Amino acid sequence: MNHRAQRTRWSCRIAAVAVLQVGLAAAAVAADEPWAERTRALGATETMPSGPLSKDQLEVLTNTGKDLFEAHFTTLDGVGRPEATQAIDPTRRRHPREQVFFRTAGPDAGSCAACHNQPAIGGSGDFVANVFASEGFESADFDSLDPQFSSERGTNHLFGAGLVELLAREMSDELQSIRTRALSEARSSGTTVRLPLEAKGVDFGHVSADPDGSVNLDELDGIDTDLVIRPFTQKGVMTSLRQFTINALNHHHGMQADERFGPRWTGSDDFDGDGKSAEISSADVSALVAWQATLPAPVQLIPAASGWAEAAAQGETSFSDFGCTSCHRPALPLETLSFTDPGPFDQAGTLNDGQVSASAIYDIALLDWAKSLPRDEDDRVLVPLFGDLKRHMMTDNQIDVLGNELLSQRFVDRNIFMTAELWGVGSTQPYGHRNDFTTLDEIILAHGGNGREARDAYAAASESEKSALIAFLKTLVIVP
């Protein structure tokens, strides 16, 4: 090649680069326009909040969190994960996927609010908003609704979720303290020590400790072997709003949070191979958590319709008499309303309080809705969740409709589920973990296993008693 030809070739290359630069510059300008097709709330929280936040600071953060929750993420934000699966552990897809959205294995939603919207943003979802829970490891490319590949799940509402997580943390602390006491007594006495595991009045079986420091896990009931209550999802397998948020962002949107999918744990700044790096910062996650954690708790609201108040009162009595309250506990006491994020029980892959210099503290007591929460004589908040944060077997030999899955999920057998918290149930039909019961009557009658006795009591009741119970349940509503 002579010099002239070489110069010509390089001139062309220079021109190409110049055109490229101009084009990219134009794109960069466009991305900053108000109409740009990207989510402006991403990155709006520049640093992770830490320490106690004032009411005003909390409001700024939660507003950003709400914006993110409502945002329709786009490919410019990082939507899609052509090279990664929906799995909680970062997992490469065997074959890149061309489509951004995919109904079963995901991504399956444009925004969080696309599913969590009943009766308001942050709420539950109708059957159409069901998701498909699969570990996403071996069958990442499944394209079938066959339950051998996935378990279909209704979308839970998030109102009062901050209180739920606080309850779970306090209960986990209690249970682990009992374990520590059993170990201490076993070591000092030289004999096996067996203690009941009870937290906030809920029985989780027994723990046995041997003098050598070993703990027998055979008699645990409704809780994971590490004695951490994982209050979220229908199965009760997610520890925190933070963990669930990171999972969901990846699963449903292909938006990957740095704190799990970033270079520290994957070696890549674009693990999902969509051309976007640093899609969700830890501060973004914090904003989303803050908004969810401060959503108001559902309330009891009795419609003005004639006779409803009387029926609801009778139904509430029956709810107890039938034995429903043995699992759907009307309230659990909560010691503190200080919500720390990151929290204490998450493990690597979700930030916890040992992974940051100082967690942020959101004082839920600052919020207006929290002022009306009932308190007991010890000034503890009585969280009216109608649940026990415990998993139960929901089938038996006769009643097995709630055991209709083929897959266990994260070590939890297919017929075992977390007690559904009934606060807000009047605003969140349809019912059941698959959202496939159209009436409360149907879902009550579907209770087998640990719920069988209460279910039978309900089934044997008079029609007026049943009606009253429904009247009561329908007063448990979400008021955004």
Place this chain on the structure above:
Amino acid sequence: MTTISPLLAISAVWLAALGQSASAQTAFTADVPTLHEEAASAGIDQSYTGGWEFFVGGGAASFDCNGDRLPDLLIAGGSAPAKFFVNESMTGGALAFKPMQTGLKAEDLTGVLGAYPLDIDNDRHTDLVLLRLGRNLVLKGGPDCSFEKANRSFSIDGGRAWSTGMSAIWEKGNRFPTIAIGNYVDRSAPGTPFGTCEPNQLLRPHPGDVPDYSDALRLEPGHCALSLLFTDWNRSGEPDLRITNDRQYYRGGQEQLWEMNQGRPPRLYTASQGWQRLTVWGMGIAETDFDADGLPEYALTSMGDTKLQKLDEEAGEDRPTYRDIAFEKGATAHRPYAGGDSKPSTGWHSEFADFNNDTKTDLFIAKGNVQAMPDFASFDPDNLLLGGFDDTFHEKGMEAGIALNTRGRGAIVEDFNMDGMLDLLVVNREHPASLFRNLGVATDWGQRALGNWIKIELDNGKINPSAVGSLISVRTGTRTQTRRIQIGGGHASGQTGFVHLGLGVSERATIRVQWPDGEWSHPYRVFANQHVRIIRGEANARYWYPVAQ
């Protein structure tokens, strides 16, 4: 050309911006642990000293001798007595050891080059084999860190050789372990030391209710062994004996693989069977299985290059033909990475482990000049080769804090304070041993914990209670990691107790165990960051917790 370069650079920047996914793989981005040296404050004061017989050796043994499951230590002293240390570390706290008097005579603990722990008589008290210059000693463990000499009661002669390595395995159907002893130079042979390597020994137990090793087999020829390892190299369920040998002194020697035939004398694998002649200054063997395919890889330390051997897929099934993947994996570690000395390194103890709990296998190599060999590096820091997500190793010894001016020999990689992060003991020649506590990752606000972890202890029952020879398979997501419970390898150093694995971001794991007799267990479902006990025959795993502080 000078006008082109800037344009090329601009083009590269813009094209890189366009093609992020293609260039998304970054350099080493996982955690680099801070390994804080605190031997003195921890109460560890032991140097490995002596004349040229103690240029090699310098090992340690880690085991629990008082039933609290914290790893206690014996550290060889060479010409000085070996010392015992009881672990009194607080969970997650500073390391703390207390010297322990066992009542053994100083003369018995003198001349020790290394030590391996194992429960020879199945009484659930760890015994110790002390490799010595002269008669090897077997110490029978008892309660509360008591030890008594057991050569007579176990009918183990102990010999008169210069012993430098050991490995043990329970051969199928045997009540007691088979023990292989590696010997170095025969100092009494004419022409010593060159070409006068002592044969090695194989101690097989006689049938009976008590250990009886009265008939030792000679493994000839010996090629001046420095590390031995029983290993199931071909996933046959029948481990063979691998020996790494020091070419400094042998003539016509090579690396060795002995085929262990049940009830018959072992036979050396030959070239016709696929074994390829390899001559190195073999100092230590480490085993791992990068891809959990049941066919292990081996790191062989030497002077100069470290070898990293992988079974050659093209050699044919059941042929022990290996190819060296050290270069492609970035694990040659052939010269110092710090200090400016560009002469070749001298590698000793090697051990695979996960120091940063990211699920990627790391490799530690103790380094140090033999004594004052002028052609080899004088400042020769130990290696911490962290496995990257690019499946190569990255040297991080300097960042971690282990690049000291010592002559490393044996080592123990163990979680001494039970916080799930691996600590490190390095025995140094003519220098106090180094004890590094893993503090996690340094940040601008303090130390941050590493990834998730799991530690597993097996209970195989009455025979071989600590399940030597078992394979532990741990599954998280699509990843399977394995660990083999072995006695042997490294450089004159061995350990028993919990087996550690990093789990990265996984919060749960499913464990299966292939017990020593080949039987696979059912899956055990466990949560991360737990000490797990798996007792053969029990439906559920147990957890274990250190004393609360």
